[in-house]
Amino acid sequence: MNIVERESPGKPPTTSRPYKIDNNNWVINGRTYTMHTIILPSSDPAHQEDGAISCLLNPGLIPLLPNPPPQAHKPIENPPFTVKYTKNKGAGQFATRDIPAGALVMVDHPALILPAGRFPSEVYDELGKRLPEGRRKELMALSNCRSREECASAVEGIVRTNALQLELDPRGKIVREEREVYGGVYPMVNRGNHSCGPNVGVLWNLAQLTLSLYALRPIREGEEIHKTYLDPALPRATRIAILQKNYRFLCDCPWCNIRKASGAVEVDGDDNQFTAAELKLIADSDQRRAALGSWVSRHLGYRKWYADLGRPDDLVITSHLEALALIEQEGMHGLQPIFFEELAMCYASLGNLEEFKRWGERVKALAQASDPPMAKKFEEWLVDPQKRMKKWAWRKRQRESAPGKSKLKAGHVVVEPVFPVDAFHMLFQFPD
Numbered sequence: 001m002n003i004v005e006r007e008s009p010g011k012p013p014t015t016s017r018p019y020k021i022d023n024n025n026w027v028i029n030g031r032t033y034t035m036h037t038i039i040l041p042s043s044d045p046a047h048q049e050d051g052a053i054s055c056l057l058n059p060g061l062i063p064l065l066p067n068p069p070p071q072a073h074k075p076i077e078n079p080p081f082t083v084k085y086t087k088n089k090g091a092g093q094f095a096t097r098d099i100p101a102g103a104l105v106m107v108d109h110p111a112l113i114l115p116a117g118r119f120p121s122e123v124y125d126e127l128g129k130r131l132p133e134g135r136r137k138e139l140m141a142l143s144n145c146r147s148r149e150e151c152a153s154a155v156e157g158i159v160r161t162n163a164l165q166l167e168l169d170p171r172g173k174i175v176r177e178e179r180e181v182y183g184g185v186y187p188m189v190n191r192g193n194h195s196c197g198p199n200v201g202v203l204w205n206l207a208q209l210t211l212s213l214y215a216l217r218p219i220r221e222g223e224e225i226h227k228t229y230l231d232p233a234l235p236r237a238t239r240i241a242i243l244q245k246n247y248r249f250l251c252d253c254p255w256c257n258i259r260k261a262s263g264a265v266e267v268d269g270d271d272n273q274f275t276a277a278e279l280k281l282i283a284d285s286d287q288r289r290a291a292l293g294s295w296v297s298r299h300l301g302y303r304k305w306y307a308d309l310g311r312p313d314d315l316v317i318t319s320h321l322e323a324l325a326l327i328e329q330e331g332m333h334g335l336q337p338i339f340f341e342e343l344a345m346c347y348a349s350l351g352n353l354e355e356f357k358r359w360g361e362r363v364k365a366l367a368q369a370s371d372p373p374m375a376k377k378f379e380e381w382l383v384d385p386q387k388r389m390k391k392w393a394w395r396k397r398q399r400e401s402a403p404g405k406s407k408l409k410a411g412h413v414v415v416e417p418v419f420p421v422d423a424f425h426m427l428f429q430f431p432d
């Protein structure tokens with residue numbers, strides 16, 4: 001880590017203290033960053049501080065922030081969760097009632113936004129100090145899994161334990177050499193623990209400066225609310241190693257702690273002590289997760305299939321139903337929406353009203369908080385798909401009028417990805 005003071009323009013850096021060009025601009029590692037505090041307006045005097053965000057930014061990002069700033073979000077009335085202290089995970093969030101799939105669970109503004117690199121302690125301390133007192137207290141109450149030796153600044157420890165990646169420059173306006181990964185720390189969202197089979201997805205909204213959590217599947221009253229801190233398609237051993245290294249805990253989810261899941265004794269984390277049968281369970285789970293992680297690039301999707309009459313009518317349907325069964329087994333429900341949508345579209349193109357409605361209703365429910373335009377589109381289609389969908393029964397009609405006609409030769413293998421790669425709707429926590 002090279003912290004520099006610029007003595008005069010053009011002269012090389014000479015000291016090891018961060019240099020403030022003025023109160024807000026700091027030169028660190030030869031780069032200028034701006035400390036910028038955003039106070040989101042609020043009509044509610046009780047929540048004036050809820051929208052204070054202390055930021056360390058590339059100055060080029062400031063014009064990309066929403067202007068005028070959005071209103072501070074109003075807390076969700078009667079939220080469907082509560083924070084409770086657990087035996088071995090610190091605080092956690094628990095559902096206070098049944099939450100249907102797709103429902104909004106919580107919305108939060110970050111208290112800090114900063115790049116993922118390592119900065120001198122006084123930079124983190126200064127970012128914390130710039131928050132109003134109540135907001136700063138909320139920040140400092142968050143979990144910190146780093147010792148003082150590792151992170152002299154408690155704010156840095158909190159950042160490393162909690163920060164979730166966010167996007168400030170979705171259109172890539174910052175020059176490539178200056179682009180950095182940014183993260184946010186959230187007083188409420190960050191009270192949630194990890195599972196490799198999460199029941200909530202996360203959604204960053206730059207215009208509102210909010211992070212929302214929404215249910216990926218129905219959540220039962222009393223169930224813990226979990227997001228994932230990493231890519232759940234990774235193998236178990238890699239997931240365990242990452243979680244231990246970055247967050248200092250041994251994952252106890254049913255896919256890591258296979259003994260607990262099968263009702264036997266607790267996991268000990270030592271793969272050498274697993275029986276052959278247990279090792280097989282782990283290998284099978286790893287294989288299913290890897291298959292799901294690359295499903296999109298190995299299987300045909302709706303768009304390539306629907307106009308290709310040389311393919312069987314049930315090809316995509318069969319493959320997607322297989323993927324959904326694996327998703328259910330592995331708790332990787334973050335992948336469901338794309339399969340639901342494609343199944344609905346396949347059935348629409350085959351003119352199968354009953355199945356279209358079945359899958360279309362699921363798309364609508366699941367998209368309500370995470371993708372409102374998608375939910376609206378399906379809501380409209382579902383009223384009268386035969387009239388409202390241009391492609392309704394297209395494939396069926398083509399087959400009836402031109403049997404055997406194919407746009408592709410038999411044996412042609414389609415390998416290009418057919419789904420968006422961010423289908424998980426997931427954010428990764430900061431790497432070290």
Ligand SMILES: C[S@@+](CC[C@H](N)C(=O)[O-])C[C@H]1O[C@@H](n2cnc3c(N)ncnc32)[C@H](O)[C@@H]1O
Nearest residue numbers: 089090091143145162190191192193194247249
């Ligand atoms: C972002 S915080 C989550 C909230 C935290 N439990 C708290 O008290 O505020 C991350 C920390 O929570 C704990 N944690 C999160 N998920 C866990 C899990 N599945 N099992 C055990 N500890 C977990 C670890 O100590 C981790 O460093």
